[in-house]
Amino acid sequence: MDAMIKTPVAENAPRIAREKPLKIKARNVDVYYGEKHAIKDLSIDIPDSAVSAFIGPSGCGKSTFLRSINRMNDTIPSCRVTGRIEIDNRDIYDKNLDVVQLRARIGMVFQKPNPFPKSIYENVAYGPKIHGLARNKTDLEEVVVTSLKKAGLFEEVKDRLDHPGTGLSGGQQQRLCIARAIAVNPQVILMDEPCSALDPIATARIEELIDELRQNFCIVIVTHSMQQAARVSQLTAFFHLGNLVEVGDTDDIFTSPKDKRTQDYITGRFG
Amino acid sequence: MSDHIVKAYDEDLANLKTMLAQMGGLAEDHLAKAIEALSKRDTKLADVVIAQDEKIDALELQLEERAILTIAKRQPMARDLREIMVAIRVASDLERIGDLAKNIAKRTHAINEQLPRKLAAGLTRMGRLSLEELKDVLDAYTTTDDAKALDVWRNDGELDALYNSIFRELLTYMMEDPRMIGPCTHLLFGAKNFERIGDHATNIAENIYYLVHGHTLREERPKRDTTSVTAFDSLNER
Numbered sequence: 001m002d003a004m005i006k007t008p009v010a011e012n013a014p015r016i017a018r019e020k021p022l023k024i025k026a027r028n029v030d031v032y033y034g035e036k037h038a039i040k041d042l043s044i045d046i047p048d049s050a051v052s053a054f055i056g057p058s059g060c061g062k063s064t065f066l067r068s069i070n071r072m073n074d075t076i077p078s079c080r081v082t083g084r085i086e087i088d089n090r091d092i093y094d095k096n097l098d099v100v101q102l103r104a105r106i107g108m109v110f111q112k113p114n115p116f117p118k119s120i121y122e123n124v125a126y127g128p129k130i131h132g133l134a135r136n137k138t139d140l141e142e143v144v145v146t147s148l149k150k151a152g153l154f155e156e157v158k159d160r161l162d163h164p165g166t167g168l169s170g171g172q173q174q175r176l177c178i179a180r181a182i183a184v185n186p187q188v189i190l191m192d193e194p195c196s197a198l199d200p201i202a203t204a205r206i207e208e209l210i211d212e213l214r215q216n217f218c219i220v221i222v223t224h225s226m227q228q229a230a231r232v233s234q235l236t237a238f239f240h241l242g243n244l245v246e247v248g249d250t251d252d253i254f255t256s257p258k259d260k261r262t263q264d265y266i267t268g269r270f271g
Numbered sequence: 272m273s274d275h276i277v278k279a280y281d282e283d284l285a286n287l288k289t290m291l292a293q294m295g296g297l298a299e300d301h302l303a304k305a306i307e308a309l310s311k312r313d314t315k316l317a318d319v320v321i322a323q324d325e326k327i328d329a330l331e332l333q334l335e336e337r338a339i340l341t342i343a344k345r346q347p348m349a350r351d352l353r354e355i356m357v358a359i360r361v362a363s364d365l366e367r368i369g370d371l372a373k374n375i376a377k378r379t380h381a382i383n384e385q386l387p388r389k390l391a392a393g394l395t396r397m398g399r400l401s402l403e404e405l406k407d408v409l410d411a412y413t414t415t416d417d418a419k420a421l422d423v424w425r426n427d428g429e430l431d432a433l434y435n436s437i438f439r440e441l442l443t444y445m446m447e448d449p450r451m452i453g454p455c456t457h458l459l460f461g462a463k464n465f466e467r468i469g470d471h472a473t474n475i476a477e478n479i480y481y482l483v484h485g486h487t488l489r490e491e492r493p494k495r496d497t498t499s500v501t502a503f504d505s506l507n508e509r
Contacts, residue, residue: 226346226348227346230348254348254349254352255348255349255352255353255485256349256350256353256484256485256486257349262349263349263350264273266348266349267275267347267348267349267350267351268275268276268277268280268345268348269273269274269275269276270273270276
């Protein structure tokens with residue numbers, strides 16, 4: 001189906017959403033888990049080549065919305081999504097759309113690093129293999145090395161690519177998962193609290209990595225750490241009780257938010 | 272505004288406010304005493320002002336330390352962050368005001384010995400005006416009243432205008448009688464000090480505006496201090 005969303009979500013759009021092309025557009029999205037109304041009438045524009053952070057107290061709907069961007073909610077039987085979400089002007093809930101293809105274009109990184117119980121090499125090679133992205137062994141090897149390099153892990157593991165991925169440290173495992181995610185050359189990377197299981201040094205490494213990756217990817221990150229959102233993102237969206245309360249340039253949200261609820265949340269007054 | 276979940280954070284911020292209120296009270300007191308010393312030619316009182324300035328300096332240092340500690344511990348965001356930044360800036364303005372009051376007190380000695388009484392009248396009028404400005408802006412800070420702060424900010428032009436006329440008046444005295452140059456120079460510096468105190472008050476007003484609105488005041492302040500571009504020729508022509 002063709003693009004239907006032509007106009008920006010608001011006239012006074014954040015600067016970053018005006019400077020960069022829009023990658024993801026959502027309009028009037030509602031998500032239900034059975035009776036529970038988890039996302040209420042959400043509309044947002046997410047820019048390409050930038051990091052967008054979703055913040056908000058637990059149960060506010062930020063992860064739910066993140067998971068409707070790659071249709072992971074499809075796997076939950078009671079879940080119902082209405083409204084419209086477009087990636088690159090294409091309706092991702094279109095019945096004719098191949099969900100596997102969609103997910104191949106959207107990498108995802110989870111809270112807990114979850115490498116496959118395979119070698120480091122196989123972890124990264126798996127995606128390109130099943131999606132047929134490498135013609136031969138040399139090709140595949142190149143993809144694996146480049147992805148590991150981009151994820152800032154190659155130097156640490158280059159002598160033990162055949163060791164199990166699960167034998168790495170937490171931070172290394174998370175970077176392995178990021179390497180795995182970028183190996184299939186996605187356009188969007190979704191991260192659901194990618195650092196909450198990591199120590200501060202490993203966290204700093206991942207943040208540095210996110211900052212490098214944003215040149216080439218549209219990154220959406222859900223985080224409970226306000227400081228992290230302030231450090232890594234250019235756009236910040238604050239969710240509360242299923243509502244998208246405020247979206248703005250990160251610089252503005254953390255210095256002078258418009259909505260009192262945002263103000264109260266980021267200053268530690270409720271949550 | 273509602274309280275933080277972590278109560279000690281509220282205490283940290285409240286402490287900063289209390290320290291600033293103390294500093295403001297001292298600055299106001301010193302300025303008032305400096306003006307009184309000047310108008311009554313009371314050198315003893317002037318010495319008190321000179322001796323007490325240390326207190327404001329020490330408080331500023333303390334406040335700065337506490338503010339830095341609060342930033343390090345709490346990683347403040349949004350309005351909390353602005354509160355702390357503004358507290359640091361206002362403290363520095365108050366410290367400067369204290370210095371200027373002290374400087375006026377020092378000059379009281381010189382002025383006292385050499386000057387006909389009526390000449391200092393304009394200066395004490397400037398002093399009272401600057402004191403009023405300081406009082407108003409401190410009130411505006413305590414009550415976070417940005418409208419009142421803006422009033423102070425706009426009205427500083429009056430002090431500038433008074434400074435201009437004193438500047439011109441003193442120049443004519445000096446030209447009439449070179450023996451007046453010494454004491455009049457002291458008066459001129461004193462006037463400049465009061466004018467600067469007004470500027471610091473407007474700085475504080477701008478910070479109150481920033482605290483409330485989250486962005487700096489974009490208007491240009493109406494300035495009426497023209498002394499830095501006044502040429503002697505133009506005075507001679509009058």
